[in-house]
Amino acid sequence: MNKKAYYGEYGGQFVSESLMNTLDEIDRAFEEAIKDPAFIKEYQYYLKQYVGRETPLYYAGRLSEKYGTKIYLKREDLNHTGAHKINNVLGQILLAKRMGKTKVIAETGAGQHGVATATGAALFNMECTVYMGSEDVKRQALNVMRMEMLGAKVVSVESGSNTLKDATNEAIRTWAKTAEDTFYIIGSAIGPYPYPKMVKEFQACISREAKKQHFEAEGRLPDVVMACVGGGSNSIGMFADFIDEKEVELIGIEAAGKGVDTEEHAASMAKGRPGVLHGTRSYLLQDEDGNIQLAHSISAGLDYPGVGPEHAYLHDTGRAKYVPITDDEAMEALMELTRLEGIIPAIESAHAVAYAFKKAKEMTKDQSMIICLSGRGDKDLNTISSYFKGEGYLN
Amino acid sequence: MNRIEKRMEELKQNNEKAFITYITAGLPDMGRTAEIIKAQEGITDVIELGIPFSDPTADGPVIQQASYEAIQNGATLKKTFALMDELRRGGCEQPVVFMMYYNTILNYGIADFVTKCRETGVDGLIVPDLPIEEQDLLRDALKGDDTTLMIELVSPVSKDRIPGILSGARGFVYCVSSMGVTGQAADFHREVVSYLSKVKEQSHIPVMMGFGIREASDVRPMKDIIDGCIVGSYFIKIMRENGFDAKAAKEYASRFKKELNEL
Incomplete structure (x- = not known):
């Protein structure tokens, strides 16, 4: 057992033999890169000049007043391409370049990670292929167009449930075939080691900035930090610098879809069991035979039947708490934030906002919380429109 | 003695190459899977029996589809154990290895899984x-018990990992002919001959080649290196074309095995 690949009993490297040397190469290149000041400098340059970091930590005054506690929003929605995904893509693509790879591949569900990868590939002149379930290709047509405009090839995956899980399967298969010249850019805090570690490292800018910004505003640490959790990339980035600050409460919000007691949810911690999928051991939604079940959420970005291994570890050790929020609760919060603050959040991020309103009830007006607003809602307008027309939702 | 090791020893004595076929358990149903296995007794040296899984990341389209259909038809690990039990009780001594994904084992429970493999005569x-x-x-x-062996896989890019893989390997070593997944038509890795030679030099057990093989002639370039070969996706294709008729399995296996040993 490769101990460093584990977070407690979660994580590992459950991939075919043909990828083991590749993972080892990536691990060594990554560890070297993050200790190399030239690499860090280049990465920081692009985060600042291209992505637009640092992002604001916005004090949401009207929400704070209404809910009776200080509510801060970490504005990842203001990043170039509209979400936190680009932070990680730029880190991994610079690493790919450093390793001499000429092609990148990625999986995508809602299309945000695909768009971010296609963007990075255009910027660094790399050939890019994005795998996307055929169901998602249909319901995220605008993001498909964005990726194609950026020069990426979008492969519509017809296999299994035709969604993110199957797109990830297909990306792994392609990677196993082409790893000699191709770098697989994983967007979630999942996958075989060192991917969960890389994604955390490249998303940790979220909490590093937020911690500093909160100090500037309040002169202390926040009481609560929260973020939505699908695979768990924005949340691990939001938690990273607070994990060792034991007095800060960490809360991850899972998608409960139509309710955790229905068949249609994506709450892998609330309702799943540990198992192995996509190279890592973590909580998974699975049936009695160990086949992976379909996840359901109105938000395509949370529509994944597993969760990153470090989250499973934080869950079991009690360092972070994970709670479910339903589609209806998320949509109500989305409208509340839109009307009170003039910010249309991604439906993913609205899950965190919805729980914040509940949490605020047990907090005082002098306490404060940070919500990671991981993305903007422009991509979701079709889904939002059909939801409010009562047409059900596209997912 | 383990059935696979026993068969490998017999082949060595007779100076013959091994032939292995792959079939997905429960495609199209457990009854016909049993017939297809029994029809190959005395011809095919080892049956690789695929336990269907929802997310088969090491498999190409043919086995993915086979897996998907088998699950839709109700195939499970439990039912496959029942099938093994029935075969062994009926006197079938065909060596059988399970090809399966780790989550299926974890879900069953590792200790219970191993006990059940031994009880029902799963050889690898x-x-x-x-x-x-x-x-x-x-x-x-x-x-502590040789009934069920762990079979190791080696890939064209395993390189310096080969000794570590071989050191604990038993039965035979499964050499993947190409990067990637099962069922890509005879498109072997460009360095396949030199890689197979390297494995063969270092291996104390027979070396089998799999992935992308259809006919015995596909392995002619490496006939002096390998000890046998495995046909998976193409075997499923043949089964489909023949309505999963066990006679077709027998005919294909007989011809392949004969040609393989005449190369």
């Missing part, structure tokens, strides 16, 4: 998403 396990670094738990459970 191929777990494509379980590289040697992650095998500790399963290997610990398999220790």
